[in-house]
Amino acid sequence: MQKMIDLAVLVVVVATAGSMAVAAQQAAQLHDSQYPDVDIAHGASLYTARCSVCHGAQGDGIGGVNLRSGKYRNAITDRDLAGFIRAGSQAAGMPPFALDDADMAGIIAYLRNMNSFDAATVKTGNVARGRAVFEGKGACTKCHRVGRLGSHVAPNLTDIGSVRSAGSLQRSLLEPTSQMMPINRPVRLVTKDGTVINGRRLNEDTYSIQVMDDRERLHSLRKDDVREFTIMKTSPMPSYKDALTSEELSDLLGYLLSLKGL
Amino acid sequence: MTRRRRLLALCVASLSCVLSVRVHGQVTSQRLTAATSEPQNWLTYSGDYQSHRFSLLDQITPANVKNLKLQWVYQSPVAGNWQTTPLVVDGMMYITQRPNDVIALDAVTGRAFWIYRYTPNPNRIVCCGANNRGVAILGDTLFMGTLDANLIAIDAKSGRQLWKTEVATTESGYSITHAPLVIKDKVIVGVGGGEYGIRGFIAAYNVDTGKEAWRFYTIPGPGEKGHETWEACTPKSDASCDPEAWKHGGGSIWMTGSYDPQLNLTYWGVGNVGPDYAGAQRPGDNLYTASVVALDADKGTLRWHYQFTPHDVYDYDSVQVPVLVDNWGRTGINALVWANRNGNYYALDRATGKFLLGRPFVKVNWMSEFDERGRPIQTPQPPGQPTYPGNQGGTNWYSPSFSPRTNLFYVSAWEDYASLYGPSPVEYKEGRNFTGGGPRPYAPVPGAPGLARAPINTWTEAAGHGAVIALDVATGEQKWKFNMTDVTDSGILTTASHLLFTGGREGYFQALDARTGTLLWKTNLGSAINSGPMSYRVGNRQYVATVSGLSLFVFALEE
Numbered sequence: 001m002q003k004m005i006d007l008a009v010l011v012v013v014v015a016t017a018g019s020m021a022v023a024a025q026q027a028a029q030l031h032d033s034q035y036p037d038v039d040i041a042h043g044a045s046l047y048t049a050r051c052s053v054c055h056g057a058q059g060d061g062i063g064g065v066n067l068r069s070g071k072y073r074n075a076i077t078d079r080d081l082a083g084f085i086r087a088g089s090q091a092a093g094m095p096p097f098a099l100d101d102a103d104m105a106g107i108i109a110y111l112r113n114m115n116s117f118d119a120a121t122v123k124t125g126n127v128a129r130g131r132a133v134f135e136g137k138g139a140c141t142k143c144h145r146v147g148r149l150g151s152h153v154a155p156n157l158t159d160i161g162s163v164r165s166a167g168s169l170q171r172s173l174l175e176p177t178s179q180m181m182p183i184n185r186p187v188r189l190v191t192k193d194g195t196v197i198n199g200r201r202l203n204e205d206t207y208s209i210q211v212m213d214d215r216e217r218l219h220s221l222r223k224d225d226v227r228e229f230t231i232m233k234t235s236p237m238p239s240y241k242d243a244l245t246s247e248e249l250s251d252l253l254g255y256l257l258s259l260k261g262l
Numbered sequence: 263m264t265r266r267r268r269l270l271a272l273c274v275a276s277l278s279c280v281l282s283v284r285v286h287g288q289v290t291s292q293r294l295t296a297a298t299s300e301p302q303n304w305l306t307y308s309g310d311y312q313s314h315r316f317s318l319l320d321q322i323t324p325a326n327v328k329n330l331k332l333q334w335v336y337q338s339p340v341a342g343n344w345q346t347t348p349l350v351v352d353g354m355m356y357i358t359q360r361p362n363d364v365i366a367l368d369a370v371t372g373r374a375f376w377i378y379r380y381t382p383n384p385n386r387i388v389c390c391g392a393n394n395r396g397v398a399i400l401g402d403t404l405f406m407g408t409l410d411a412n413l414i415a416i417d418a419k420s421g422r423q424l425w426k427t428e429v430a431t432t433e434s435g436y437s438i439t440h441a442p443l444v445i446k447d448k449v450i451v452g453v454g455g456g457e458y459g460i461r462g463f464i465a466a467y468n469v470d471t472g473k474e475a476w477r478f479y480t481i482p483g484p485g486e487k488g489h490e491t492w493e494a495c496t497p498k499s500d501a502s503c504d505p506e507a508w509k510h511g512g513g514s515i516w517m518t519g520s521y522d523p524q525l526n527l528t529y530w531g532v533g534n535v536g537p538d539y540a541g542a543q544r545p546g547d548n549l550y551t552a553s554v555v556a557l558d559a560d561k562g563t564l565r566w567h568y569q570f571t572p573h574d575v576y577d578y579d580s581v582q583v584p585v586l587v588d589n590w591g592r593t594g595i596n597a598l599v600w601a602n603r604n605g606n607y608y609a610l611d612r613a614t615g616k617f618l619l620g621r622p623f624v625k626v627n628w629m630s631e632f633d634e635r636g637r638p639i640q641t642p643q644p645p646g647q648p649t650y651p652g653n654q655g656g657t658n659w660y661s662p663s664f665s666p667r668t669n670l671f672y673v674s675a676w677e678d679y680a681s682l683y684g685p686s687p688v689e690y691k692e693g694r695n696f697t698g699g700g701p702r703p704y705a706p707v708p709g710a711p712g713l714a715r716a717p718i719n720t721w722t723e724a725a726g727h728g729a730v731i732a733l734d735v736a737t738g739e740q741k742w743k744f745n746m747t748d749v750t751d752s753g754i755l756t757t758a759s760h761l762l763f764t765g766g767r768e769g770y771f772q773a774l775d776a777r778t779g780t781l782l783w784k785t786n787l788g789s790a791i792n793s794g795p796m797s798y799r800v801g802n803r804q805y806v807a808t809v810s811g812l813s814l815f816v817f818a819l820e821e
Contacts, residue, residue, distance in 0.1 A: 049688065050695045053457055054390060057702045063716070090361065090384065093342050093391035182705075182724035203718050205768040206746045207784070231723065 452515020753794020
C-alpha cells in the first residue's frame with residue numbers, strides 16, 4: 001500500500017512539474033537569457049542526484065571542466081547543451097542522460113546559473129559604482145589584479161565572478177580569513193642560504209613549492225633547499241565590514257560578481 | 263608415402279607445433295598457479311593469484327635504482343584517466359586503453375603487433391569514466407570485460423575476436439571495468455554499476471565457448487542465505503523504506519579477485535550498497551555489500567563472507583584487491599589481509615573467514631571498536647560533523663603490495679581526510695543514478711571551488727594528503743610512512759630487492775626503500791599516476807612499467 005500511495009503522489013508531482021515546465025519555457029522565451037527561479041531550483045536538485053557524482057558538488061570534479069563558469073566549449077547555446085547532455089561524450093566518458101523536457105530545462109537553468117545560485121539571498125549593487133570602490137576607496141588593486149590593473153601579490157580577480165558564489169564573495173569582504181583558499185595562505189620560507197621569501201603559494205607538491213612573493217616575483221623552490229617553511233592561517237586582507245558603507249559593500253559585490261574573465 | 267615417411271612427417275609436424283607453442287608462450291593453468299616461478303612474466307592483474315603485486319626480480323636494487331633510464335613510451339590517443347596494468351608473457355605485453363582497445367606490444371621496444379578495437383554500446387551507463395584495468399590470459403587467448411558489460415575472448419597472436427558473451431544489460435547500468443581472473447578452465451568477472459541500482463554478481467564463463475558456468479549474486483534473493491539482512495519495512499520504518507530494496511541493492515564488483523589453489527577458493531571484494539547514502543531505504547546489514555566473499559572456484563558457491571561495513575552509508579566500497587598471506591604472523595594461519603576504504607586494516611583466516619585482526623591505518627570515527635566477532639561498533643557522526651575517512655576512503659581501489667621479504671603490507675592512503683554526508687531519498691529508475699544524496703568535502707571554505715587537484719594542488723594541507731603506509735602484516739602496526747603533499751590514486755609494486763615503486767597525483771614516479779620508506783629515486787612523468795606499477799624481464803634485463811596520464815612509461819637500468 002505504501003508503494004501505491006507513493007505512486008499516486010508521484011503522478012501528481014509529475015503533472016504539476018509538467019505544467020510548471022511549460023510556464024517556465026514561456027517565461028524563458030519572454031525574458032531572453034533569464035531562467036525562472038523555479039527551474040534553477042529544480043535543476044539544482046537534479047544536479048545533485050545525477051551529475052554531482054562525477055562533476056562534484058561544486059561543478060569542478062572533473063579536471064579541466066568547470067561547470068560553474070556557465071560557459072562550455074561544446075555547448076554555446078542551450079540547445080547545444082541539451083544535445084550534449086542527451087548524447088553524452090564517449091571521449092570524455094560521460095554517459096548519455098535521457099532527461100525529459102522539464103528536467104532538461106531545469107538542469108540547463110541551473111548550469112547556466114550555478115555560480116550565482118545563492119545570489120537571490122545576497123544584495124548586490126551597481127557595477128560601475130562598485131568598480132570605483134574597488135579601484136578607489138577600497139584600494140583593492142594594491143594587492144589584487146583585474147585584467148591589467150593592480151598587483152599580483154593577492155589572487156587575481158579577473159574571473160572571480162565565475163568561480164565564487166555571491167555568498168562566498170560577500171563573506172570574503174566581511175571575514176576574509178573565513179573564505180581564504182588553503183593555497184592562498186601566506187607562507188614564509190627561509191632557504192638554506194638564509195634568503196627569506198614571504199608570499200603566497202601558487203602550487204605545492206611533495207618535493208617543491210611555487211610562490212608569488214610580496215614583490216611580485218615568481219619562485220620555484222626545492223624543499224631540500226628550504227630551511228624553514230611556515231604556513232599562516234590568517235588572511236592578510238583587511239575586513240571591509242566597517243571600512244565601507246553597506247551601499248559601497250553591495251556595489252563592490254556587484255562588481256566582483258560581474259568579473260567573468262576577459 | 264610410406265608408412266614410415268608418414269610417421270616422420272607427422273612427427274615433424276607435431277614437433278614444430280610444440281616448438282611453435284613454446285615460442286609463443288602458451289599460458290597454461292599450471293603456469294598461472296605457479297606464476298612466481300617465472301618472475302620475468304606478469305601473468306595476472308596483480309602479478310600472481312595471491313595478489314602480492316610483488317616481483318622476485320632483483321636486478322634493480324636500492325643501490326642502482328638511481329641509474330634507471332626511460333626505455334620507451336607508449337602514448338594512448340584516447341583521453342581520460344588511464345588505469346590499466348599490463349600483462350607480460352615471454353616478451354609480449356598486452357594492455358588495454360579506453361574505451362575497450364587491447365594492444366599487443368613488444369615489451370622491449372614498445373612497438374605494436376596488433377590492436378583490437380571494440381566500440382561499446384553508445385547507450386552504456388558507466389559511472390566515473392570509461393575505465394578498463396586490463397586483460398587476463400589463458401593459452402593463447404586474452405579476455406576483456408567491456409564497458410557495456412560484455413566479456414570478450416581475443417586471439418593473443420592476431421588480436422581477432424574469438425567470442426563475445428553478454429554478461430549483463432548495459433542499459434540497466436551494468437558494466438565491467440576490472441581485469442578478469444582465469445581459474446582453470448573458467449574466466450571470472452563481476453559487474454560494476456553500484457551507483458545505478460544494479461543487483462551485483464560474480465560469474466564464471468567457459469574459456470573456450472564463453473558459456474556461463476556459474477553465477478553468484480552479491481545481493482541474495484528470497485530464500486537465499488543472507489537475504490534476511492535486507493530487512494522488511496515495518497510501521498516504524500522510515501517513510502522511504504523500500505520493501506524490495508534488494509532488487510537494486512548494488513554490490514558491484516570492479517576490482518580483480520584472488521585465488522587459493524589449495525582451498526580452491528576465489529576471493530572478491532564487493533562494492534557499495536544501493537542507494538549509497540540513503541540508508542533508511544534499505545534497513546538491515548545489506549549483505550554482501552561492503553564485504554569480501556570466498557567462493558568455490560568450480561561452482562561459485564559461497565564458502566564464507568565477512569562484511570567490513572554493515573549497512574554502509576558512506577560509499578565504503580570493499581573492492582580492494584584481496585591479498586593472501588601464508589603463515590600469517592608465524593601462526594600457521596593462511597590469511598587474507600585487507601586495507602579497506604573504511605580506514606581499517608584487517609586480517610581474516612582465509613579458510614574460514616574468521617576475524618583475526620582489525621585496526622585503523624588512518625583516522626576513523628565512523629566506528630569505535632570491534633566486538634568479539636569482528637563486527638564494528640558504529641558511531642555515526644551528527645549532521646554537519648565530519649566523518650573520517652572521507653568519501654574517497656582511507657584507501658580506495660589502488661593496488662596494495664605485500665613483500666614476503668619485509669613482511670610488510672603497503673597501502674596508498676589518504677590521511678586527515680573527511681566528508682560531510684547528506685542522505686536524501688531516491689526512487690529507483692532503471693539506468694538512472696541511484697545514490698540517494700551525496701557527500702561533500704569537509705573543507706574550510708564554503709562556496710569556493712571544489713576539491714579538484716593536480717596539476718594545481720589548491721587544497722594543499724587543508725583537505726588531507728596522500729601517503730604510502732607500511733604496516734606490519736601481522737599486527738597492522740605502522741612501521742613507516744612516506745608522506746605526499748597531494749593525495750594519491752596510485753598502486754604499489756614491491757620487489758625482492760627491497761624496492762617499492764609508486765606514483766601519485768603529483769605525477770612523480772618514485773622508488774622507496776621498502777624496509778624504511780627512504781626515497782631512493784624519483785622522476786616527474788608529468789601527469790597523475792592512477793594505476794599500479796609492474797615489473798618484468800626480457801633477456802637479462804629487468805623493466806618497470808607505469809602509466810602516467812595518457813602514456814605508459816617503461817624504465818630499465820642503462821646497459
